[in-house]
Amino acid sequence: MRDDPRDPRLPTSPGFWRSPLRGPWFTSVLGLVLLAGITVLFVTGLLSYAAYNPNLSPVNDKTPDKGILGFYLFAWPTNPHWLYRLNQGVHVTLGITLIPVLLAKLWSVVPRLFTLPPARSLAHALERLSLLLLVGGALFEFVTGVLNVQLDYVFPGSFYPLHFYGAWVFIAAFVAHALLKTPTALRNLRRLREEKNDLVSPRPAEPTVSRRGALWFVAGGSLLLFATTVGQNLGGPLRRTALLAPHGGGEPSSGPNGFQINKTAAYAGIDTAETAEDTWRLVVTGRTGTVRLSRAQLAELPLYSSALPIACVEGWSTPDQWWRGVRLRDLAALVGYEDDPPDVFVESLQRHGAFRKAALRANQVADPRSLLALYVNGEELSPDHGHPARIIVPAAPGVLNTKWVARMTFGDL
Numbered sequence: 001m002r003d004d005p006r007d008p009r010l011p012t013s014p015g016f017w018r019s020p021l022r023g024p025w026f027t028s029v030l031g032l033v034l035l036a037g038i039t040v041l042f043v044t045g046l047l048s049y050a051a052y053n054p055n056l057s058p059v060n061d062k063t064p065d066k067g068i069l070g071f072y073l074f075a076w077p078t079n080p081h082w083l084y085r086l087n088q089g090v091h092v093t094l095g096i097t098l099i100p101v102l103l104a105k106l107w108s109v110v111p112r113l114f115t116l117p118p119a120r121s122l123a124h125a126l127e128r129l130s131l132l133l134l135v136g137g138a139l140f141e142f143v144t145g146v147l148n149v150q151l152d153y154v155f156p157g158s159f160y161p162l163h164f165y166g167a168w169v170f171i172a173a174f175v176a177h178a179l180l181k182t183p184t185a186l187r188n189l190r191r192l193r194e195e196k197n198d199l200v201s202p203r204p205a206e207p208t209v210s211r212r213g214a215l216w217f218v219a220g221g222s223l224l225l226f227a228t229t230v231g232q233n234l235g236g237p238l239r240r241t242a243l244l245a246p247h248g249g250g251e252p253s254s255g256p257n258g259f260q261i262n263k264t265a266a267y268a269g270i271d272t273a274e275t276a277e278d279t280w281r282l283v284v285t286g287r288t289g290t291v292r293l294s295r296a297q298l299a300e301l302p303l304y305s306s307a308l309p310i311a312c313v314e315g316w317s318t319p320d321q322w323w324r325g326v327r328l329r330d331l332a333a334l335v336g337y338e339d340d341p342p343d344v345f346v347e348s349l350q351r352h353g354a355f356r357k358a359a360l361r362a363n364q365v366a367d368p369r370s371l372l373a374l375y376v377n378g379e380e381l382s383p384d385h386g387h388p389a390r391i392i393v394p395a396a397p398g399v400l401n402t403k404w405v406a407r408m409t410f411g412d413l
Helices: 024-051 083-097 099-114 122-149 159-190 211-227 236-241 295-300 328-334 362-366
Strands: 282-286 289-293 304-308 321-327 344-348 357-360 371-376 390-392 405-410
Touching: 024 083, 024 099, 024 159, 024 211, 083 099, 083 122, 083 211, 099 122, 099 211, 122 159, 282 328, 289 295, 295 371, 321 328, 328 362, 328 371, 328 405
Parallel strands: 282 405
Antiparallel strands: 282 289, 304 321, 321 371, 344 357, 344 405, 371 390
C-alpha cells in the first residue's frame, strides 16, 4: 500500500510543516533583501572579473571556453587607486553578511520543495526547474565563495571557472525568479492583513517568537558575520575584529615589511641563490632588444614613490604602503617605448601556483604610480614581499602585482 502524500507525518503534506513563522510576509521581506544584496554581489563580481583584464592575455583569465559569458565593457582603470580594494571588500563582506538571510529564506520556502505533484503544467514545471537552479546555484556560489575566502580549496578543480560558470547559472535562475515573484512580494508587504498561501501551515504550532523577532534574529546573525569579517578589508586596528577571516588578527610581524601577505617565498619555491645580488638579473625585452639589469643597476635609475594598498580577490587588503622603485613606463623607455608605453607581460621566479605570469594593460604601465618596487616603507623588500623586485600597480588585483619578478616583455599582447 502506497503512502498517502497528505499524511501529516510526511514532508509532502502541508501539515508536516508547522512553524507559525512561515508565510508570504516573512518570505517577502527576506526575498527583497536578497534581491538588493545579490544584485550588488553580481555587479561587483562582474567588476572583479573585469579587473583582471581577462581578454588581454590567457594567463590573466582562468575561465576556459567562456564564450559570450566572458564579456566586459571597459579596460580596468587605475583611478581611484583603492577601486579594487573597495569593490572586492564589498563583494566578499556583503556575501558573507547575507548568509543568514539566504538560509532563512530557504527555510521559509522549504515546504514548496516537497509539493506534489512535482509539475501541474508546463509553466509550473519550468518554475520548479528555475527554483531548483536558484537554490542549487545560491548554495554553490555562497559555499565556494566562503571556501575561497578561507583559502580552503576542498572542491574539485579551480575556484575561478567554478565560481564564474556557477554565477551565470545562478543569476539566470535568479532573474527569472525575481521577475515572477517581486510583484507578489511587494503586494504582500503593502497588505495590512496577510493572506493565506501554501507557506502558511494548516495546523501551526504555538509561536515562541514573532515574525519580526525572527527577522531581528536573522539581522543579528548578519551583523555578527559583518563585524567578524569587514576588518580584513579595512585594516589597521579593525583587522583584529576579523575573527572569521584568514587575514584577520594582528599583522604577521613588526617593522616596514610587517603587513599581510598571501603566499610566502617558501610556498612559491623561491631559491635564495636565485635572488642573490650576484645572480639575479631582471630581463627587459621590447622594441629595441633586451636589457639585463642587476638590482644595483635598477637602484641607480630614477626612483619614485607611490602609496598603494594590496587588495586580493579573497576580500582582504592592506592599508596604503609606501613603495619605492622604478616606474614601469621608464623600463618601457629602456627598450624603445619612450612616449607610448605598451602592454607588458611579467614573469616571476615562482615555481608553482596560479599567476606565476601576468599581463598589464598599457594604461597600467603608463600610470606614474605603477612601479617595479625595490623598497617598501623605507626598507628593502623582504623575501615574502617579493625581494628582489615586485610589481605594484594602482587599483589592480593583488595577483597582478607579481612578486619575485624575473622577466618583463613590453609590446602589444
